[in-house]
Amino acid sequence: MRKRWRAALIAAAAGAVVVLAVALPLFQPWRLFTDKVVDEALPSAVPISTNSSSTTPPTISGAPSSHRPTAPEILLTGKLITHEHETSGTVAVLRLPDGSRILRLENLDTSDGPDLKVWLSDAPVIVGKNGWHVFDDGRYRSLGGLKGNHGSQNYPIPKEVRLDDFQSVAIWCDRFNVSFGAAELKST
Structure with missing residues (x-):
């Protein structure tokens, strides 16, 4: 009788390990307690290169600014x-x-x-x-x-x-x- 209980306990433990091995990666329950904050800036309106030795302010060529x-x-x-x-x-x-x-x-x-x-x-x-x-x-x-x-x-x-x-x-x-x-x- 004691051997049956031990075999049943071992089988139940093995089953629980298999269920956890499948369920944890699938459901990822730890994500209920995790956060990821991302604060991206709005993309800049007009890219201007500031790599210049000139003291004159940069200008944007092309269509009129209006x-x-x-x-x-x-x-x-x-x-x-x-x-x-x-x-x-x-x-x-x-x-x-x-x-x-x-x-x-x-x-x-x-x-x-x-x-x-x-x-x-x-x-x-x-x-x-x-x-x-x-x-x-x-x-x-x-x-x-x-x-x-x-x-x-x-x-x-x-x-x-x-x-x-x-x-x-x-x-x-x-x-x-x-x-x-x-x-x-x-x-x-």
Whole structure:
């Protein structure tokens, strides 16, 4: 009888080790207690080289300055709402003076998680649990991995991406196919 208990105990311990070996890397529960803060500056409006021995201030050649924007232009904006995890902050799609576009997350505050991505999506933003899983149902474009779960960060939008094809931004957990939070994009 004692040998059976010992064999059962050993089998249970071996089973627990196997479950933990699979579950820990998959769920990464320690991320509930970790944070990564990223505070990127807004890309500069006009790059100017200061590597010169001249005492004359630098000038920018080309089109007249009245026709060239010197600050980013706000194309779309939105406010993040909570889905699977408490999430807040704002999003903006900006056109930089050089014509490139970025998605900017400002004052982001969400949970850390495994395999988080920043997505543009054609899905509507739905409040509550019904909105958690909609962002991969249609068209979406990943702008890359989330750099940090707190702070302000920039994500380049490739030239070929048509903004008219998308109406929302999602902080998407690719591992569990769920939105941590999302924002509807609106024209300014």
